[in-house]
Amino acid sequence: MATASTSKRQKWSGDVDEYMDVEEYVSDSGAESSSLVPRGTTINFSALTRKLAEARRARNTSAAADGEESMLDAHRRQQDSLVSHIFMQHDFSWLHLKPDHASRPLWISPEDCHIILEAFSPIAEQAQDFLVAISEPVSRPAFIHEYKLTPYSLYAAVSVGLQTEDIIEVLNRLSKVPVPESITSLIRERTHSYGKVKLVLKHNKYYIESTYPETLQFLLKDKTIRDARVATDDAMKGFATAKAPMKGNLVIPGTREAEKKRDEATAGRPGVPPAAAGSRDGDLFTSIVGVEGDEIDEDDENVHAFEIDDAKIDDVKKRCNELEYPMLEEYDFRNDTINPNLDIDLKPATVIRPYQETSLSKMFGNGRARSGIIVLPCGAGKTLVGITAACTIKKSCLVLCTSSVSVMQWRQQFMQWSNVTDRQIAVFTADQKERFAGESGIVISTYSMVANTHNRSHESKKMMEFLTSREWGFILLDEVHVVPAAMFRRVVTTIKAHSKLGLTATLVREDQKIEDLNYMIGPKLYEANWMDLAAKGHIANVQCAEVWCPMTPEFYREYLREQSRKRMLLYCMNPKKFQACQFLINYHESRGDKIIVFSDNVYALEAYAKKLRKPYIHGGTGQVERMRVLQWFQHDSNVNTIFLSKVGDTSIDLPEATCLIQISSHFGSRRQEAQRLGRILRAKRRNDEGFNAFFYSLVSKDTQEMFYSTKRQQFLIDQGYSFKVITHLDGLEDLPDLVYKTKDEQIELISSVLLANESEAELGSDIRASEGDLSGTITSKDFGPAKFPTVQRTTGSLTALSGAQHMSYMEQNKSANKKLARDAPQRHKLFSKRDKEKAAARKEARAAGRAQ
């Protein structure tokens, strides 16, 4: 027996497929194995442990009956040692399973606070809601999810209104074992000070407020906080604020509840149909915890406060976090009688989706606006979440985005979903500096416009005065992950806002600054699951693949020899990658897909696009040309593929696109990978039966690119996506007109790559050369200093120094697409006839326009 188990031990440490060994193993130890899952499927831990426990129980019973106490102990020891080798130091078999553990979905590690969820459990969805509220999702593939309890996640839990004992209680209900003592004490320890201190903005001054005077005394003992305090008459006095009457339960517009209320109000009126009888989904989490989003009933007489210097807010918030008294920022907007109301509501036809409603309920759960972050997948409708929040608060609102394209999109979406008027909404960009009419309104701008302190025009200065001199009810921070960048941090303190909402799909940064958002903005209020939204048809299902393209011997030799940045150019320009790209374009175009090919490297982008005769857009492409290419892509059935540089990573809404091919990317950026995927998640056809969008990353084999590619995929893998590796594209060699097929062509290609200027290998040159995103108005500042250091050493020619290179570069680029069209081979008669007809129609339309 001892020998048999040793051999099985070695086998088991191998892999999931060897589940059969465990099966035998269980039967060796006395349990039946008939109901266990077959070889090759995911391990059913629950079944496994159930079997083990049953075996153990069966032995204990028979041993006790025989009165053989010492035999039983020996058995137990043996059993424990048999299990131990599987889990090594993570053997927590001393945590005894509850009798009905099979119906409970959680495993909790007593050591590292990790929680494992059986995502196949019937109550997994409710358990997920709860776990998202109290912990950080680490990884959420199909069957087993992993979460982690952290101080920040517990802070977030407390800030959405959960109580310490409620958290422990629900965990206990969902867990297969009693919640370990180490975890309960951690939760108690971490949450006891949370929620005691608030940061309040009143009359344009910041106050730290608490109902516990001893807590304020404690904070004032700290030097950073003491130094930030402003000595005033009301400092540390009872800070009695007028106790305004509560205005009834808050109803978020666009929700089913709002719809019901509207229907009730209009019931009986002719022509108005009765409300659809939709019952609210039972929220198990809410019912277990008993958090009903109760309205706050505070006793203002007991509130104590002191004022702090607004220039030191950032430091004070950070210090409070370090002292484990993170400050909650809540805005009692319904009782704010000082800031004028903004008359804005969602249009009656606007209905928000269930996950949008859930995320907003975390923000407005207690009738006030909590500051924090909402994380939704790309294309899931963050904009509408922000707009609904603005329509709930109904005070002046400032929206900050990453580019001027986004500014225009936000403006357009506000007009589309809400009843805001032209006069109430203004934009502040390099080109437009508008103000809203009246006392309250909405301003939409970019981070760089607000953060920039140098070389402001007179108009911009005036506009900034307008923004900084007033109290904003609400600040909306789009793509909030950019805020911790050194140059954007100050926007959060420059603008005085009662509540802040950060929106993002990718709460990740390659530096360690993402945690700073906890004190700069607030806790994460909600994070949706990508796979869930895909399953429900809110975003598209995507098949992801990494295509391995072998390097040709000549390219590989040069790659190994080259030490400079040109290595990157060599793996991007690999002829086999060209061919794979051509093959995939052909294949998907013939399926009726619309394809976007992404390349960060502009040299490669142009080379590919020209060779494959497709239109392209990069930083150097003029605005008119960009619009023309995008229009073609959207409306012309002859243009099914476009090449985009990183200017298209974000802020581009092309729901026609159903396939992405990535030929060059920004090193190991997980965020870029996810944002690019986001371009096809909004695919119009996502609800077609069996529809799949496709995402390919072309990677040159045995180069650094493989390392970066693996790193880039990590975020998406944690969201549950799996990347298939394609090592061979069937039928590629038979493709007619296959590019770079002959050795001569490949050698010609390599010589042009070797002759190229080294700076062509840069990934950022695109944006710097043009200072333009898809609207042509973004500046390099929008992208933060991390990517674009101010001082950079590059090799260059005298022409480049004199600036002439830049000019010729622009000149060539401007007409490049036109030249492509001119050089295009003779088209089939059928097409040329259609082209002539189209040209005639265009001419007619222009003539009609002139006539008007």
Ligand SMILES: Nc1ncnc2c1ncn2[C@@H]1O[C@H](COP(=O)(O)OP(=O)(O)OP(=O)(O)O)[C@@H](O)[C@H]1O
């Ligand atoms: N409740 C809703 N009802 C109908 N359409 C919606 C709803 N919410 C969002 N949409 C639509 O979904 C699309 C994607 O929305 P949006 O652009 O806000 O996504 P996003 O989350 O900001 O994406 P990204 O992060 O990629 O910018 C838009 O066309 C929007 O109109």
